[in-house]
Amino acid sequence: MNLTRRQWIKATTQLTAASLLPWPLWANQPELPMISLQARETTASWLEVPTPIWKYNQPMLRMQQGVTQLIRVTNHLQVPTTVHWHGLRVANAMDGVSGLTQEPIAAGASFDYEIMSPDAGTFWFHSHHNTIEQLARGLYGALVVTGNDEPLFERDWPLLIDDWNLNTNGRIDSEFTNRHNQSHAGQLGTFLTINHQRGPWLGQAKAGDRVRLRLINSATNRILQLRAEFPGALWLAKDGQPLSIPEPMPEMFILGPGERWDIGWLARDSGRLLEVSGGASLVVAEVEVSQGEKAYIPSYPGAMALPGNPMPQLPVGVSQKVPVLLEGGAMGQLQTAQYQGERYSFPELASQGQFWAISGQTGMPKEPLFRARQGESIELQLDNRTAFPHTLHWHGHHVWADGRWQDSLTMPQGQKRSVRLLAGSPGKWLIHCHMIDHQATGMMTWFEVV
Numbered sequence: 439m440n441l442t443r444r445q446w447i448k449a450t451t452q453l454t455a456a457s458l459l460p461w462p463l464w465a466n467q468p469e470l471p472m473i474s475l476q477a478r479e480t481t482a483s484w485l486e487v488p489t490p491i492w493k494y495n496q497p498m499l500r501m502q503q504g505v506t507q508l509i510r511v512t513n514h515l516q517v518p519t520t521v522h523w524h525g526l527r528v529a530n531a532m533d534g535v536s537g538l539t540q541e542p543i544a545a546g547a548s549f550d551y552e553i554m555s556p557d558a559g560t561f562w563f564h565s566h567h568n569t570i571e572q573l574a575r576g577l578y579g580a581l582v583v584t585g586n587d588e589p590l591f592e593r594d595w596p597l598l599i600d601d602w603n604l605n606t607n608g609r610i611d612s613e614f615t616n617r618h619n620q621s622h623a624g625q626l627g628t629f630l631t632i633n634h635q636r637g638p639w640l641g642q643a644k645a646g647d648r649v650r651l652r653l654i655n656s657a658t659n660r661i662l663q664l665r666a667e668f669p670g671a672l673w674l675a676k677d678g679q680p681l682s683i684p685e686p687m688p689e690m691f692i693l694g695p696g697e698r699w700d701i702g703w704l705a706r707d708s709g710r711l712l713e714v715s716g717g718a719s720l721v722v723a724e725v726e727v728s729q730g731e732k733a734y735i736p737s738y739p740g741a742m743a744l745p746g747n748p749m750p751q752l753p754v755g756v757s758q759k760v761p762v763l764l765e766g767g768a769m770g771q772l773q774t775a776q777y778q779g780e781r782y783s784f785p786e787l788a789s790q791g792q793f794w795a796i797s798g799q800t801g802m803p804k805e806p807l808f809r810a811r812q813g814e815s816i817e818l819q820l821d822n823r824t825a826f827p828h829t830l831h832w833h834g835h836h837v838w839a840d841g842r843w844q845d846s847l848t849m850p851q852g853q854k855r856s857v858r859l860l861a862g863s864p865g866k867w868l869i870h871c872h873m874i875d876h877q878a879t880g881m882m883t884w885f886e887v888v
């Protein structure tokens with residue numbers, strides 16, 4: 439038989455393909471990329487005396503959008519722990535909530551988190567077991583998910599901003615159950631760190647550099663009030679989700695615990711970021727801009743817009759309306775609430791260390807706040823009837839609020855508003871105040887996607 443060259447190539451290709459078939463399919467599967475994350479005790483050199491803290495060996499993780507990543511968490515602490523991937527739309531079993539989605543990782547043990555983020559953006563991770571202590575001791579890190587078609591930034595800086603409650607010996611005040619703080623605005627710190635380093639954080643750029651600042655509030659309770667001196671800077675994304683059109687960044691803005699803003703800035707002259715909630719102005723970050731040889735500075739920074747993530751389309755109608763009443767705390771009007779299946783008066787709740795309620799329940803209720811089928815559109819009618827602001831956080835989901843997707847939302851006292859949630863992956867998902875003193879004393883609930 440005479441074969442032409444083309445026929446011969448075709449025949450041999452088919453032969454090669456056929457000869458591969460008997461191999462098991464898994465033989466060609468690449469191994470998952472693995473990150474070894476270790477929770478351990480260490481010390482920080484912030485003051486003249488060392489400060490014992492708890493920290494991950496890698497407090498700055500990067501992973502690729504859409505690629506499954508294996509993160510092996512080894513617990514070198516003397517107490518159990520878990521890791522929650524804040525803002526990532528992961529499978530429920532990987533969400534890291536002890537007592538709801540997994541058993542805690544025992545001291546000395548490991549747990550494999552297999553996570554895939556459909557979204558590129560700025561996220562973070564932290565302990566979700568005895569969070570009130572473990573987050574305050576420093577168990578958190580930044581998680582940057584990089585996309586394929588993101589615009590180029592010459593500088594890309596995640597900044598985890600935290601405040602610490604240190605005593606006169608430079609140690610973390612280990613009283614995590616101060617009832618006065620818990621029933622008010624929560625324990626605030628006085629000592630500011632950025633990426634676990636004493637502030638201010640310093641960055642260097644050249645005139646004409648496109649700078650991406652990823653601001654993350656990793657404080658346990660403090661709502662940061664930030665003043666930005668970055669002329670012409672833009673808000674690019676909230677909680678990892680890009681704005682469809684970048685917005686001019688206001689000079690003053692707040693960042694509640696767990697919230698993130700991505701900022702795009704065309705560097706011309708030096709800029710800085712200040713924190714002013716404590717009355718005095720503390721410098722959080724300074725970017726020094728050197729006037730180098732770069733002659734051309736583009737005048738239109740529109741090219742900084744981030745490509746959208748694969749978020750679902752918001753349907754027109756809603757299938758359920760769920761009231762989410764935030765009640766309790768000092769100077770609140772909470773009379774009674776259910777706690778562990780029993781109804782108690784507010785003084786009885788307070789004597790058990792419970793101060794805050796969501797829709798009449800304090801602590802983790804046995805039944806979910808609502809159940810929804812995957813893809814269902816829910817209207818959450820948020821109503822903050824307390825005398826304090828709260829930063830609500832939804833696990834595994836973003837809600838549509840203020841024309842953008844957000845996984846954490848700061849609500850001033852007395853505020854009433856509706857947001858939309860589209861039920862995502864099946865499982866049990868937490869909703870709680872990310873001021874951890876409030877979460878630990880009652881302000882949490884959960885919903886179930888079936």
Ligand SMILES: [Cu+2]
Pocket residue numbers: 827828829871872873876877881
């Ligand atoms: Cu709160």
